[in-house]
């Protein structure tokens with residue numbers, strides 16, 4: 001098969017999700033533990049300013065700073081933005097204002113959400129106070145949000161030292177991003193061909209090498225590859241390794257062999273598992289063919305064809 | 320060995336960009352990039368094997384994949400191994416690295432590219448992952464929301480108002496009618512609030528795109544280009560990570576970078592500013608003390624096309640292209656990264672008369 005027939009471009013959801021586990025330094029630990037205990041702490045810089053949220057190094061002089069100072073859980077909005085359509089993960093599910101708040105006793109502002117009925121109820125200079133989360137764990141989200149300060153009962157700072165029993169020393173910050181992945185023209189064609197149990201590469205117009213899987217470009221010549229070429233199905237083991245550690249969630253008995261396989265007609269090797277032969281009998285030059293499992297979208301593994309081994313000279317360029 | 324040190328002259332000798340589009344599902348990153356690479360190479364007659372150093376800018380978070388830049392390397396003929404580097408940032412910073420490499424005498428020519436596909440993900444969410452992971456990122460404040468906080472601070476300070484912001488949007492998109500690569504061209508309604516006070520028109524389009532330039536030193540540059548855009552100075556500076564520590568109505572890092580790049584020594588006729596939001600142009604004009612006599616973003620700027628990770632490099636390329644064409648004699652190019660203009664790069668480009 002050759003040519004470059006139009007291909008339906010594939011698309012599929014792709015979720016990248018990771019629970020980042022982060023350790024805290026002494027200042028961050030005190031601040032986040034404080035939030036758990038409904039105490040807001042800042043840190044004093046060399047020139048006497050109080051930073052909230054606190055950092056461990058002076059943003060101007062880069063000097064280490066450690067002197068913790070309790071500030072009030074109420075303050076003044078320095079700027080704001082009305083968010084009519086909250087996004088996933090944001091502090092409130094109904095429309096709210098993002099605010100930078102300078103807490104009383106602080107010289108810098110903290111970013112958070114303000115629960116307000118609408119944009120007309122928000123302005124720079126307005127007084128707000130912390131609304132604490134019901135369940136607090138030692139995280140910035142222990143502040144559920146800010147709310148307009150109606151001048152009710154004032155929680156005044158009482159000079160907390162920043163020393164806590166059972167201090168929080170780390171946070172887990174879950175992150176999740178959603179994508180709709182599309183592999184582009186060349187890889188779509190490759191994947192589409194696999195569904196018909198065919199392996200299709202692309203030939204470089206300059207060096208004539210056939211790349212499989214194709215990525216649409218020749219990494220040697222830096223030019224687009226477009227001419228589709230069917231390769232295989234059989235190929236030659238060019239090199240291999242023996243895997244002795246069982247992978248999590250992988251239903252393959254160890255030891256097994258993982259190999260580079262140069263499919264017939266391909267200009268470079270791809271990789272795959274070798275089965276149907278004891279692991280210690282796999283060798284360079286072994287001739288193999290793909291084995292498809294029922295409904296599989298790619299070869300499950302490769303097994304010996306029974307042909308004589310390939311001569312070293314025929315595949316040495318592909319190792 | 321070629322002469323080294325600050326005495327060495329380096330120029331942008333070629334620039335190319337893709338058409339910037341809302342989505343490019345049919346193209347992988349290397350497929351998006353390759354035509355642009357071929358255009359700059361063809362413009363200079365260089366082959367990839369002639370290039371002394373290659374440097375690129377892109378982002379794994381945008382691509383949703385680790386080491387995503389390695390795929391794009393196929394487009395520059397990276398095998399056998401070439402002298403190459405990558406910044407997980409806008410291509411403008413890759414250009415800075417390549418410039419330094421040439422100044423040291425390690426290379427005489429460099430190929431620099433930047434590319435980004437914002438279409439597969441939600442770029443407003445993706446950009447939250449560059450924020451402080453302890454105090455800010457867990458709140459997921461998206462890029463429009465953070466820019467809106469800055470815009471409101473400017474309005475409160477009396478530096479701008481919504482009418483003035485709308486006129487920046489209108490001027491940029493009108494200018495983009497002359498730019499066939501731009502994604503959003505011509506008049507467009509300001510629209511509803513995305514995050515107040517920013518409306519749709521105050522925000523950049525979301526899209527995919529790529530850009531590439533070639534740098535060369537001294538006589539090599541003169542051989543490759545009739546009117547090279549000489550880099551007279553370039554510098555980049557960063558401000559405190561925490562938004563609440565910064566004065567959001569000013570950009571001292573831009574001013575300092577401009578000063579170190581020699582910008583204030585003589586007037587420029589053109590400024591390509593990387594201001595994805597209308598309000599950020601207000602901040603940059605103030606920081607750079609730009610007068611009305613300077614042509615700002617004649618390309619349409621990031622309000623007309625904002626391929627993330629290439630939009631800063633586009634500013635350098637557009638400024639250089641104006642010098643190549645003789646439309647400019649001295650131009651400023653600016654690139655930004657991070658929320659609310661956190662990091663800023665300034666280059667001063669000149670043509671020889």
Ligand SMILES: [Zn+2]
Nearest residue numbers: 204207218221
């Ligand atoms: Zn080739």
